[in-house]
Amino acid sequence: MKKGLAIASGITAAIGSGVLYLKKKDICPKCEIKKALAKTQIHYLKDEMYNNGAGLTPPMGWSSWNLFRHRIDENVFLTMAKAMKDSGLADAGYIYVNIDDCWQSSMRDENGRMQGDLTTFPHGIKWLTQEVNKLGLKLGIYSSNGTLTCEDLPASLYNERIDAETFAEWGVEYFKYDYCHHVLIPTDAPYIDSITIGGNSLETELEFPAKEAILKGDAKVINEEDGKSYVKGLCSGLGTIEFNNIEVPEDGEYVLTLVMRKNTCKGQFCVVTVNGKDEYDFLIAEQKAFSREGRRQIMISLKAGVNTISITNPVGSAMDSAARQYEKMGQELARATKKYAEENNCEEKKILYSICEWGRNQPWKWGGKAGNIWRTTPDIQPNWASVVGIYEVNVRLDKYARPGAFNDPDMLEVGNGKLTFDENKSHFTLWAMMAAPLILGNDVRDFIKEDGTVDKDNKILQILTNKDVIDIDQDKLGIQCKRIKTNVFQDILVKPLENNEVAVCFFNKAKSNAFMTCNMADIHNVIDVTLPKASSYKCVELWDKTEEIITDKLNTTVVPHGVKVFRISVNQQEV
Secondary structure (H helix, E strand, O other): OHHHHHHHHHHHHHHHHHHHHHHHOOOHHHHHHHHHOOOOOOOOOOOOOOOOOOOOOOOEEEHHHHHHHHOOHHHHHHHHHHHHHHHOOHHHHHOOEEEOOOOOOOOOOOOOOOOOOOOOOOOOOHHHHHHHHHHOOOEEEEEEOOOOOOOOOOOOOOHHHHHHHHHHHHHEEEEEEEOOOOOOOOOOOOOOEEEEEEEOOOOEEEEEEEOOOEEEEEEEEEOOOOOOOOOOOOOOHHHOOOOEEEOOOOOEEEEEEEEEEOOOOOOOEEEEEOOOOOEEEEEEEEOOOOOOOEEEEEEEEEEEEEEEEEOOOOOHHHHHHHHHHHHHHHHHHHHHHHHHHHHHHOOOOOEEEEOOOOOOOOOOHHHHHHHHHHEOOOOOOOOOHHHHHHHHHHHHHHHHEEEEEEEOOOOOOOOOOOOOOHHHHHHHHHHHOOOOOOOOOOHHHHOOOOOOOOOOOOOOHHHHOOOOHHHHHHOOOOOOEEEEEEOOOEEEEEEEOOOEOOOOOOOOOOOOOOEEEEHHHHHHOOOOOOOOOOEEEEEEEOOOEEEEOOOOOEEEEEOOOEEEEEEEEEOOOOO
C-alpha cells in the first residue's frame, strides 16, 4: 500500500512540476491539454455531403497501375479501351479508363498547367479523352495531394484550381488523388496584430486592430516588452478573432493584409472567413525573423456595407489536415466543371472524385463530405492474404457508405497473380457485396483472340461480366453489406437491395469445405432490410444459377476460399 501511495505521490509531483514549468513560460496548461485532445478530433467539415452528381453507384472501369506501373503511353490506353469495348466489358458497366501515375511531363507548360509526357503522350490528354469517348467510354486522370506524385512528378498541392480547370478542359470524368509527398497543414496559428482592407474604391487602407475585435474561446491579448500587442490562442480551432465592423462602399474584390508577429520555428496556418461563408487560407511557411513583424496579403470578396471577418486555425490534427486538403480539391473540381460548361455552353462533365490517402486518417469519417469514394487501406496485392486482409478492414465500415459516397478497398486483382478460380470469384463477390468500386487491374487484352473475336470461354472474363453479381454491386440503394456472423473461418454477409430483396453471401476462409447456415430471422433483423416476412422465399445462387424455395433457413456448402451468394425474394407463388 505504501509503495502504491509513493508512486501516486510521484506522479502528482511530476504533473505539478510540469504545470509550473508551463506557467513560467507563459503557457496555459489547460490550453495545452485542450490542444492535445484536439489532435485526435476532426473539427471543421461542414454537415452536408459532397454532392457533385457523380458516382451515385460504385464506379466501374480499368486502371493502369497494377499492370503497367510507370510503363505507359497513349497507345496503352487506346488498346485497353478498345479491348474493353470489344470484349463486352463496357456493356457490362466498365466505363472508366483510368490513367494512373507517370502520365505527366516533369515540366508544366508556360501557363503553369500540367501537360502529358511530351514523348509518351505526344497528342496530349485532351486528344486521348476524345478518342476514348468515341468508344463510349470515359477517361480518368491521376495526381497527388502533395508536392510531387508517388513517382516524383508534378502534383496538385497548392495548384488545386489551375489543375482542376485543366482536367475539366480536357474532359476527364474520373480523378484519383493520391497521398504521396503530402505536407501537413500546421496546427499553430500566427499571433495577430491587425488586419487592413485596401484596394478597389478605397483611397486609404482601413485598419482594424485585433485587440479591439471580438475574441472567442482561447483567443486573448498579449502585451510584449516592446509595447506591441497581439492576439494569440487561435490554434486547433480553440480560439477565434471576429471583426464585425468591416464597412466598404461597394461590392468587389479587396486586399486583406494580415499583420502578425513572426514565428521563427515552424509554419503557421489560419483561415479567414468572410460573412460566414467564403473561406481564404493563409499558409505561412517557416520564417526568418530579421524583422519582428510580417505582412501577408490575399484578395477577398466583400459586399457593400458592413461585413464580418473571422480568423482561426481549424486544423488540430493530421486528420483535419488531410480532410481539409482533400475537400479543397473536391470543391475545385466541382467548380471547374461547372465553369467550363457555362463558358463553353456545353453539358457539364461531372468528375468522379476518388480520395486515395490509404486509410491513414480514417477517411471513412470525412470522405463523404470531401469526395465520392475514399480508399480505406494500403495498396492491394495479387495474393489471397492481401485480398482477405483488405476485406477484413473494409467490411467493418458499412455504416459510412451511401449512394454517391463509397468505401474503396482498392482495385480488383481478379486475373492477376496466383489467385485460384474460386479465390477470384470470392474477391469479385466480396467487393460487390461491399458496394465497392469495381476497377479492373488485369490485362483486358487477354480476352480478345488473335483473330479479333472474344474469348467467351475465358474464366476471368466470365467472372468479371457476371451480370447478377454486378447488379448486387450497382444496386441503387447504395448500401454496403452487413457482416452478421463471423468467426476465424466463416462469414455471413447481408446486403439490402431495392425492390424489397436481399443478397446473402457465405464466405469460407478455411482450406476445407464448410457447411454454413443462415436463419431468415437473422436476415430480417438487419438494418435497412425491407424483405417482407413470408412463409417461403425464392433463393437464386448467382454463380451456379441454381434456384430453391426455402422457409426459415438457408443452408449451403462452400468450397475452400470460396463463396456462395444468393439473391432472396418473397416466393411469388405464395403472393
